[in-house]
């Protein structure tokens with residue numbers, strides 16, 4: 566068999582034109598693993614309400630962070646793809662779960678190069694219905710329908726892989742080295758609490774309270790909340806961060822359902838009000854900088870902090886196309902290449 570790799574990230578609109586943003590948000594938010602209500606309700610909510618107002622607002626936000634070459638998330642993912650490809654001997658493709666660079670196109674390109682065994686790498690450290698699961702389920706549906714002779718090896722969420730924790734810790738440590746700061750906030754993309762309960766394979770473990778995510782359970786293999794707290798914990802251990810000088814929060818909530826708490830915007834506001842003058846913030850749920858890090862955190866977050874008396878707000882970049890990160894991904898690929906496929 567001939568092997569290849571498909572890196573898969575979230576995606577972005579084709580441009581900052583509200584029409585393109587509407588098309589992209591329509592595909593994204595109609596995914597039942599993102600807005601997980603019955604189809605009739607999703608149609609009503611997304612097509613009847615959100616798509617009438619949100620695209621204009623989102624387009625304005627995208628305009629603030631867009632680069633000459635395009636969406637930062639796409640450009641950074643392409644740079645990473647090139648670096649991984651340069652470190653391995655097999656074809657490395659790149660696709661997005663939503664938008665024009667579809668998974669179907671990515672698989673077709675690999676197929677056209679003669680690849681029939683694909684390592685699918687969702688570029689998400691923490692598992693969620695809206696991250697790893699939606700990519701792997703769609704890829705499998707496409708395989709069954711269009712590429713029945715292909716074989717997949719799925720890479721699960723890698724939040725506790727030591728190589729990932731090392732490279733994330735290095736990227737944070739480097740930035741903190743010469744920085745005076747009082748608090749480091751680990752801000753992860755949020756999900757509705759309901760998603761956590763749905764992914765609980767024990768159907769009884771996740772209470773979403775102060776202790777469930779620290780109590781060992783098979784549920785943690787698919788618990789986004791546990792995996793976020795564990796990422797923070799492992800990085801804090803690696804960097805010897807002092808208890809009380811760091812914490813975890815969740816950003817980007819949408820709608821009125823309860824999402825994972827504490828919320829990032831309220832945490833930034835509270836810290837500023839309580840007298841924190843210098844804070845740093847890192848966003849480990851995103852491997853590439855994107856709208857949610859460059860606009861929501863670096864711009865809006867900073868504004869909130871300054872409004873309540875904060876002075877220095879330092880955002881730590883995502884792993885993006887760091888050489889070390891490309892090395893880690895390429896190592897995983899090269900280890901996989903060296904394993905004989907059973908016939």
Ligand SMILES: C=CC1=C(C)c2cc3[nH]c(cc4nc(cc5[nH]c(cc1n2)c(C)c5CCC(=O)O)C(CCC(=O)O)=C4C)c(C)c3C=C
Pocket residue numbers: 575576577578590598599600619623636638689693695696754755756757760817819850851854855856857
């Ligand atoms: C890191 C993982 C992500 C999870 C989990 C996630 C869940 C999730 N997101 C929305 C709604 C929106 N997300 C938006 C942007 C966006 N989301 C992620 C990642 C996760 N989303 C990224 C990387 C981005 C940025 C994309 C880019 O082009 O830079 C947006 C669009 C922007 C906006 O209007 O705010 C929406 C909407 C839901 C409902 C959800 C539920 C689980």
Ligand SMILES: [Fe+2]
Pocket residue numbers: 754817
């Ligand atoms: Fe999102």
Ligand SMILES: [Fe+2]
Pocket residue numbers: 770771772773777778779788790791
């Ligand atoms: Fe939990």
